[in-house]
Amino acid sequence: MMKTTALRIIIFYIILLFILSNVSHVLCFKYSEGITQIRTFYQLEDNTVDVLILGSSHAFVNINNGTLWDEYGIASYTLGGAVQPMWNSYYCLKEALKTQTPALIILEGYDLALDYEYLDDTKTIMNTYGLKWSLDKVAAIKESVPKDRRSDFFLTYGQYHSRYRNLNRGDFLWYDDIQVDTSGKPYFRKYKGQYLFCESNPQIQPTAEIVLEKADIMEKEEKFYRMILDLAREREIPVLVTIVPYVSIDRTAQQRFNKATDIAKEYEADFLNCSLYVQEIGMDFNTDYRDTEHMNCDGSRRFSSYLGKYIKSHYTVCDRRGDLKYESWQENADYTRQYLHASKLLQIKELEKLSVALADSNYKVFIAVESQSAASNPSINSFLNELGIKNAESGIWLKEANRIAWQSGEGEALLYTREKMHDICLRRDYVCDIYVNQIIIDNWPRKVVDDGVNIVVYDEKLETVIDRIGINAIDNSVVHFGELDVF
C-alpha cells in the first residue's frame, strides 16, 4: 500500500514536471541577441570550434562565420550577446572552455568604451539566460544585477511566464531547421551565432583620426577584461582583441581602446583596432551598414574576409573544409550565402533584372495582377512574359522552381499553401462587379501597390518570405518591402 502510494506520487510529479518543462520551453525567451547563441553552442560537438568569438552585437552581427568558413575553412563560433559587457564575456568563455579548446579567441572590444555598471533587465536576460545552470551562471547573474534584485533573475519562470501574451509560431517549432527568435526573426538552427541583417542605410564615414592619448577603462570592465586574458593565457590560447569598425566611434572610445591595447600587451595578446583600417578593409559606408553600429550581410562579409586573412596570417588555425565532422559549418555558410543572395533582391529596381532574379529555382513567387496594369503597360507585360505569364490580365499565379505551377482561371479562385514560417494564400474574389486579387500572408492581406503587380517571394532555402514587391502600373517603379529584417 505504501509502495503504491509512493509510486503514484512519483509518477504524478514526473508528469507534472514534464508538462511544466514543456510549457517552459514554449514560454522561455529565445532572444537571438545572446540566448540562442548560447543554446545553439551547447549542441556543438566537443572540441570542434577553432575560433571562439566573444563580444557584443559588434561581434555577432558584424563577423560573418559563413565567410570565414567559405574563404578560409575557419570553424568559428560567436558566443555574443547584446552589449555584452566583459563580465558576461568572461562567464561565456568559462562556459565555452568546458567543452571546447579553440585555437584562437577573438574578443570584440566595443564594451571597453562603455560605462555601464549594470545593463537593463532585457540585456541582462539576453546575456545570462541561455547559460545552463551552474555556479558560473549564478556568478554571472550576481555580477550582472544589483544585490537587491538578484532573486528576480534567479527565478527564471517569473521573468518569462507572461510571454503567453506574445507567443509566435517560433515558440512551438522546436526541432525544425529554421527556428524563430522571440521577436519573430527566423534563424538557421545550426547557425554559428551570427545575426544577419540585409537592410542597407548609408552612413557617414568616421574620420580616421589617430588618437594617441589613453583613458581609463571602467573599473569593472577592466577587471573582467584582465580575467579573460588571464584565463586564456592560463589555457595557452592566443587572444585577438579586435574593434570592428563602427560609425559612432569617438575620441574617448579611441583613448580607452589605446589603454586596452596596453593591457592586452601585458598578457601577450594582440589588439587589432579595425576602425583604423577601413580603407584597407574596403568598407563602403554607403552600402555596408544597416545603422551606425551594425553592418548588413554584405558589410559583414567584406569585413570578415579581411579578418579571416589576418587570422590565417597570424595564427595557426586549421582549414576544415571537406571534413565531414564540420558539415554544420558548411550548411551554415550555405544558409548565409543564400541570405546574402536574397538581400540582393531587395536592391533591384529594374524590371529586367527583377525578372532574372525571380527565376531563382529556390523561390516560390506569388503574383497578383490587376487588369489595368497588364492591359495597358507594355513594360509590365514584358516583365510578366519573362516570368512565364502570357497575355496577363487580372489574375493570380504561383511560380515555383522557375515555372508557373498554378494560375487562376476565369472566376473566383483560391490557392492555400502552408510553408514553414507562413501560411500564404492567393485569393481571387468577385466583389462589387470586379475581381479583387490578393496575396494573404498569415491571414493578413499584403498589398504594396493598388494598381499594378503585387509579388511575394518565398525562399525555400531560408524557409521564409524574403520580399514583398510592388510594381506600379503608372510609372513602372519597383517598391520593395524586405521581409528579412521585418519581425
Next chain:
Amino acid sequence: MQFNSLDFMIFFPIVVGLYFIIPRKIKMYWLLVASYYFYMSWNAKYLLLIVASTIITFSSGVVLSKTASNELTKRKLVMVVSIISNLSLLALFKYGNFAIDILNKAFAVAGISLIDKRFDFLLPVGISFYTFQALGYMIDVYRGEIKAERNIVRYALFVSFFPQLVAGPIERSKNLLNQMRHIEEIKLWDVQRVTSGAILMVWGLFMKMVVADRVSILVDTIFGNYVMYGSVELILAALGFTIQIYCDFASYSMIAIGAAKIMGFNLMENFNTPYFSRSIREFWGRWHISLSTWFRDYLYIPLGGNRKGIKRKYINIMIVFLVSGLWHGAGLSFVVWGGIHGLYLVLGDALKPCKSELVQKFRIKTDCFSWRLLQTLITFTLVAFAWIFFRADSLFHALRYIKRIVVHPTPWVLFNDSLYNLGLDRTELAVLAISLLILFLVDIVRFKEGVTIDAFLFTQNAWFEWAVIIIIVVMIFVFGEYGPTFDAKQFIYFQF
C-alpha cells in the same frame, strides 16, 4: 511574507519539513518560533503587540481559572480589564487617527482645530484577527466553555499560529487550542491528509494569483479614475471587485486551512460559496464565517440577540453590523457598508410577511429553479452594491460612483472594443473568463455536493484528479500574476 511570495515558498517547506522530523515534544516550540518569525517578517517590532495580547489574555485565563465561579464581581472585573486592554491596543493602532479625524471634523463646525498631530505608526498586520481570537478564548474561559490554558507556549502558539495569524480564519479555542493540546498525538504521515492540504493550498493560490490579482487590474483602473467612466464600466468594476474580494479573502483562508491541514490541524471553514446565497442572512452564514459567528457569539447574543423583542433585535443587528463595518476599516465608508448589510437584514426580516403575502397573491412558485435563481441574483446584486462602499476611497467617492452609474449610461461599451481598454486586453480577458469558469465549477461542486475540491477529487478516478491538479498548477505558473514586472498585491484583508 505573503503566501504567494518566494519567501513563503522557502519558509513553508522548511518549517513543515522540520516539523515532521523533530521529536513530538518540541514540535509546539518549533511552530511558535516559526510563527513569530513569520509575523516579524512583516514588522519585527510589532511582535511586542502580539506578545502583549497573548500575555494579557493568558494571564486573565489563569486568574479566571483560579477564581471561584461564585466570585462574579471579580471574574467580571478580570474579563472587563482584559477586554479593555486588548481592545485598547486595537483601538489605538487601528482607530487612533480615525478618531482624531472624526473629532476634528466635529469641532471644525465650531471653527475649532482640536488636534493637529496624528499618530505616526503603521497598522500592525493581523491585529484585528489575533485580538479577536485571544478575546474569544478569554470569554470562553469566563463562560466555563473551556479550561484555561496553563502552558503559555501552547497558548502563544494558539494566538500566533502562522497560517491563520494575519487574515484568519478567527479560530475558536474549543477547536484549535484543543487540537494543540493533543499535538503529540497527531498522526503526521497521513498521505491523504497532506495531499488534501496541498490541494487546498494550490487552489487558494489559483484564486489569488490567477483570478483576484488579474481582475484587480480592471478594478483598480476604473475605481482609480471612475469619473472617466460610465455605467457599464462602473458596474463591471463593481462586479469585478465582488469577485476580487471573494477570491482574495477566500484564497487566504484556503491556503491557511491547507497549510494547517498539512501539519495536522483542522481550521474552521471560512467561506462556503457565499455568492450562491439566496438571502443576506444566508450570505452571512457563508461569508467570513469565523467573523460572523464570532460577532454572533460574543456580541449579538450578549446584547440579547432576538430574545428581547423585535425592536431590540433590530437594534442589536444594526449594532453588530456597524461594529463589523468598523472592524473592517477605520473609515466611514466601512461603517456605512456594515450599516447597509444591517439594514438589509432588518428590512428583509421586517418585510418577510409582506413578501409571503405577495408570493401567495401572485401565485409565484417558490419550489423551482427560477425562484431560487431570482433570489440568488437579487442577493448577489445587493451584496455587489454594498461592496462599492467597501472599495471606494471614501463615502463621498462611493456615492459619486453610484450616481455616475445612474446618470452616465454607456451600453455601447459592450459592443465596441472599449472593454479591452480597461486594463485587461483580449488575451487577459480570455484568461480571466476561463479562470472564472473554473472557479464557478469548483464552487458549484461545493454548493451542490457539499464537499471541498480536495474531497471531491478524492472521490474521482486518478486520471481526473491528476488532470485537474495539473491544469490548476500549470495555470498558476503561466497565468499567475507574479514576477519582477508584477506589483505584488497584498491580500485585501491584511489591512484589517
